[in-house]
Amino acid sequence: MPRFSVIVPCFKVQGFLRECLDSVLLQSFNDFELIAVDDCSPDGCGAILDEYADRDPRVKVLHLPQNVGLGRARNAGLPHATGDYLFFLDSDDTLTPGALRAMADRLAEAGDPDGPDVLVFDYARTYWWGGTRRNVLAHVLAEAGADTFTVADRPEILDLLMVVWNKVYRRDFVEENGFEFPPGYYEDTPWTFPVMLSARRIAALDRICLNYRQRRQGNILSTTSRKHFDIHDQYERVFAFVERHEQLWSWRPYLHRKMGEHCLDILAKPDRLPPADKAEFFRRTAQLFRRHKPEGALLDGEVALLEGGYAAYRLKRQAALAGREAGRRAEQTRRTTAARARRGWAGLRARLPLDPHLVVYSASSHRGVLGDPAAVYRKAAEIAPQLRGVWVVRDEETAAQLPPGVEHVIVGSRRYLEVTARANFFVNDVNWPGSLAKRPGSVHVHTHQGTPLKYMGADLLDKPGARLGFDVPQMLRRADRWDYSLVANRHSELVWERAYPCHFASARTGSPRNDVLVGAGDPGGGDFRLRHGIPEDHTVVLYAPTRRDYRRGGHVDRIDLARFAADLGEGHTLVVRLHPTLATGPARGLGLAELARRGIVVDATDEPHVEEVMLASDALLTDYSALMFDYANLDRPIVVHADDWAAYTASRGAYLDITAEAPGHVSRSYRELAWLFASGSWRDEESARLRADFRARFCEYDDGRAAERVVRTLLLGEPMPAAEPGAVRIPGQSVTDDLLASR
Structure with missing residues (x-):
C-alpha cells in the first residue's frame, strides 16, 4: 500500500501536463501511485498519459468516455486509489522538489497511529511572466505548530x-464519511468545508509544496459565464451536510457569512457574470442568505446589503467605490502638498551652515544599526563623543528595534530632511536616496558590503539578466556623491574604481565590521548558540548560499539541507543563512522554515548581526557569497560548493575564479561535498594552506582597527597610520601609482 495516491484530472492541458507529471515522478520520495484521469480531453493529453504509463509502473491512466468536469473526474480516480493519503493535484500545477518527502515526514511526526485526517500545506502562485508569490497567509501554518488540532481549536x-x-x-477518513465531489463550478467548496469541519486531527506543514500556476488568460473561474450560478447549489450542499451533523451546527453563522461574502465577491468581479445576469445572481444569493440565516444572527459590513434589493446594493456599492476614489485622490493631493512643503522647508535648512559634529548613518537600505556603519558608529561613540550620530531607518517598526539610546529619524520625514540638510558626514553601505542632495563641504563615506566577487556597478552593463530592474546610470549618479570608498584589500580597490567610475578616493582602512573577527580565536557567539539551543560541544557548520541571477526570484536549492544535516552526523549543527534579498520571499518556505521548526537545522537568516553568527561557527560552507572574504579573518575552515559555477558566472560575471583561488577545498557535486566532511578533509593541512593564501590576499588591511581608522582619519581628520601595506589616498591621487609602488 503506497503512502500517497496522487489523483490528476486532465482536460485541455497538453502544454503543461508533462511538467506536472515530471514534478511528481521525479520526487525524491517514491512511495506513491499516480492516477491520471483523462476527462475525454480533445487535445493530446490522453496520448501523453499513455506514454508516461508505458514507461513508469507507478502511473495508472483512466480514459473517461465523456467529459464529466473536474469534480467528477476526481471521483473517477477515487475507487482506484490504494494509498494511505489522497492528494488531488491539478494538471497545470506542479509539486516543488522534496514536497512528498516533507509531507511524509510531517505525517509521521504527528505521532498518531492512524495519522492526521488532513494535512494542510503551503503553496506559491507562479505567474506566466516568471514571478513567484508565496501565500500571504503562510503565517497561519507556521503558527499552528507541531500538534494536531481541529478547526474549533484553530478557526x-x-x-x-x-x-x-x-x-x-487520509483515505480511510474520506471513505468513512463518504466525501465526494459534486458537478459544476466551485466543486471544491462542498468538499473542503465538510472535510475540514469533520476532521478530528488536522496537521499543518509550513512549507511550499505546490506551485499554483496563474495562467495569463486566467482559470476557468475567471471566465464570464452563467456557470457561476453553481455557487448557490454548492453552498446548499454545505448547509445540508451541516444540517445532518448536529455537532457542526455551531458553524452555521460562520458559513452563512462566508457564503454571503463569497457570492458578493463573485458579483463584484467585472468579468465573472454577464451584466444582464447580475440582478438575478444577487436575488438568488439573497434568497439563499435569508433561507439559511441563523436565528439571532447580527449582520454588518457588506453582507448586510443582501437584506435589501439589487438597486440598493448597486447604489451603495457605487457610492463606496466613489468614496474610495475620492479618498485616494485626497490622499494623493495631501502627500503632494506635504512633499512640496518639506522640500521648501528643507531648502531653507540647507542655507544654514553644516554642523561639523553631525554624522548621519544608514545600513542595508535603512534596516537598522548594522554592518560597517554600525562598527564606525560604536567606535565614534567611544573615542569621539563630540560627534553626534543619527541613524536613518525606514519605518517606525524598524525604529522600535533599535538599541536603547540610539538617535534616529525616519527616511523621508521632516526630521530626516532637517538632519540630512545639516550633517557634515554621511556613512552608508549602500547608496543614499536620489533625493538627497550633497552639500559642498559634506563628506560621504561609502563602506560597501564586503569584498566583491560577482560583477557590480557599471560592469553589469554586459550582464542584462543580472541588472534586471537595476538602473546603472542612476546608481552611478548616486555614487558621484561619494568622497571615500573603504577597501579591505587591493582587489576591492581596483574593482570599485572600475565598477564605479566616479570621483572618490579609496581608503585602505579595512572593513570596520570585521574588527570583531580579527584574532577572535576559538568559536564564540555564545549568545547565538544559547538562543538556538546549540550544545557547546557541537561543531557548527554555517551554510551561507548567495542568490542566483539566472533564476527569477534568485533562489535555487543547490543541496538537500535535511540530507546534509544528517550526513554531518551526531555532534554537528547545520546553521543556514540565506542571502538577505531572499529573506522575505518564498525561499524559506521551500523547506528551510519547516526544517528549522523540526530542529534539523538552525535558520539564522533573520539574525541581524552576521558577525555573531560567524563567531558562533566552526566552519563556513558557501558557494559564491562574499561572506567568505569576511569569514577568512577568523582563520577557520571554508568549503566552496561550486556545482553551478559555469551558470553563475555566465549570468552574473565574476572578478576571479573562486574555484581556482579558493579559501579552502572546492566541491562540484553533493557526493564530493559529503566526502569532504565525512573524511575530515574540510579541515586538513591543505585547507589551512589555501585559507592562509586567501587571507593574505583578501584580508590584507583588516587588522582589527578599521573602525578606529575611519573615525580618526575620515571623521576627525587626525593623522593615523593606515592599515599596512597601503595608506589612505587623498581625492585625485592615482590608484595605479599606489599599486605599482606597493608591489
Missing part, C-alpha cells in the same frame, strides 16, 4: 484558500 485555518489541492486526506 483561522479556514481563512486559507478553501481549495482541495493544498491538502492531503
Whole structure:
C-alpha cells in the first residue's frame, strides 16, 4: 500500500501536463501511485498519459468516455486509489522538489497511529511572466505548530484558500464519511468545508509544496459565464451536510457569512457574470442568505446589503467605490502638498551652515544599526563623543528595534530632511536616496558590503539578466556623491574604481565590521548558540548560499539541507543563512522554515548581526557569497560548493575564479561535498594552506582597527597610520601609482 495516491484530472492541458507529471515522478520520495484521469480531453493529453504509463509502473491512466468536469473526474480516480493519503493535484500545477518527502515526514511526526485526517500545506502562485508569490497567509501554518488540532481549536485555518489541492486526506477518513465531489463550478467548496469541519486531527506543514500556476488568460473561474450560478447549489450542499451533523451546527453563522461574502465577491468581479445576469445572481444569493440565516444572527459590513434589493446594493456599492476614489485622490493631493512643503522647508535648512559634529548613518537600505556603519558608529561613540550620530531607518517598526539610546529619524520625514540638510558626514553601505542632495563641504563615506566577487556597478552593463530592474546610470549618479570608498584589500580597490567610475578616493582602512573577527580565536557567539539551543560541544557548520541571477526570484536549492544535516552526523549543527534579498520571499518556505521548526537545522537568516553568527561557527560552507572574504579573518575552515559555477558566472560575471583561488577545498557535486566532511578533509593541512593564501590576499588591511581608522582619519581628520601595506589616498591621487609602488 503506497503512502500517497496522487489523483490528476486532465482536460485541455497538453502544454503543461508533462511538467506536472515530471514534478511528481521525479520526487525524491517514491512511495506513491499516480492516477491520471483523462476527462475525454480533445487535445493530446490522453496520448501523453499513455506514454508516461508505458514507461513508469507507478502511473495508472483512466480514459473517461465523456467529459464529466473536474469534480467528477476526481471521483473517477477515487475507487482506484490504494494509498494511505489522497492528494488531488491539478494538471497545470506542479509539486516543488522534496514536497512528498516533507509531507511524509510531517505525517509521521504527528505521532498518531492512524495519522492526521488532513494535512494542510503551503503553496506559491507562479505567474506566466516568471514571478513567484508565496501565500500571504503562510503565517497561519507556521503558527499552528507541531500538534494536531481541529478547526474549533484553530478557526483561522479556514481563512486559507478553501481549495482541495493544498491538502492531503487520509483515505480511510474520506471513505468513512463518504466525501465526494459534486458537478459544476466551485466543486471544491462542498468538499473542503465538510472535510475540514469533520476532521478530528488536522496537521499543518509550513512549507511550499505546490506551485499554483496563474495562467495569463486566467482559470476557468475567471471566465464570464452563467456557470457561476453553481455557487448557490454548492453552498446548499454545505448547509445540508451541516444540517445532518448536529455537532457542526455551531458553524452555521460562520458559513452563512462566508457564503454571503463569497457570492458578493463573485458579483463584484467585472468579468465573472454577464451584466444582464447580475440582478438575478444577487436575488438568488439573497434568497439563499435569508433561507439559511441563523436565528439571532447580527449582520454588518457588506453582507448586510443582501437584506435589501439589487438597486440598493448597486447604489451603495457605487457610492463606496466613489468614496474610495475620492479618498485616494485626497490622499494623493495631501502627500503632494506635504512633499512640496518639506522640500521648501528643507531648502531653507540647507542655507544654514553644516554642523561639523553631525554624522548621519544608514545600513542595508535603512534596516537598522548594522554592518560597517554600525562598527564606525560604536567606535565614534567611544573615542569621539563630540560627534553626534543619527541613524536613518525606514519605518517606525524598524525604529522600535533599535538599541536603547540610539538617535534616529525616519527616511523621508521632516526630521530626516532637517538632519540630512545639516550633517557634515554621511556613512552608508549602500547608496543614499536620489533625493538627497550633497552639500559642498559634506563628506560621504561609502563602506560597501564586503569584498566583491560577482560583477557590480557599471560592469553589469554586459550582464542584462543580472541588472534586471537595476538602473546603472542612476546608481552611478548616486555614487558621484561619494568622497571615500573603504577597501579591505587591493582587489576591492581596483574593482570599485572600475565598477564605479566616479570621483572618490579609496581608503585602505579595512572593513570596520570585521574588527570583531580579527584574532577572535576559538568559536564564540555564545549568545547565538544559547538562543538556538546549540550544545557547546557541537561543531557548527554555517551554510551561507548567495542568490542566483539566472533564476527569477534568485533562489535555487543547490543541496538537500535535511540530507546534509544528517550526513554531518551526531555532534554537528547545520546553521543556514540565506542571502538577505531572499529573506522575505518564498525561499524559506521551500523547506528551510519547516526544517528549522523540526530542529534539523538552525535558520539564522533573520539574525541581524552576521558577525555573531560567524563567531558562533566552526566552519563556513558557501558557494559564491562574499561572506567568505569576511569569514577568512577568523582563520577557520571554508568549503566552496561550486556545482553551478559555469551558470553563475555566465549570468552574473565574476572578478576571479573562486574555484581556482579558493579559501579552502572546492566541491562540484553533493557526493564530493559529503566526502569532504565525512573524511575530515574540510579541515586538513591543505585547507589551512589555501585559507592562509586567501587571507593574505583578501584580508590584507583588516587588522582589527578599521573602525578606529575611519573615525580618526575620515571623521576627525587626525593623522593615523593606515592599515599596512597601503595608506589612505587623498581625492585625485592615482590608484595605479599606489599599486605599482606597493608591489
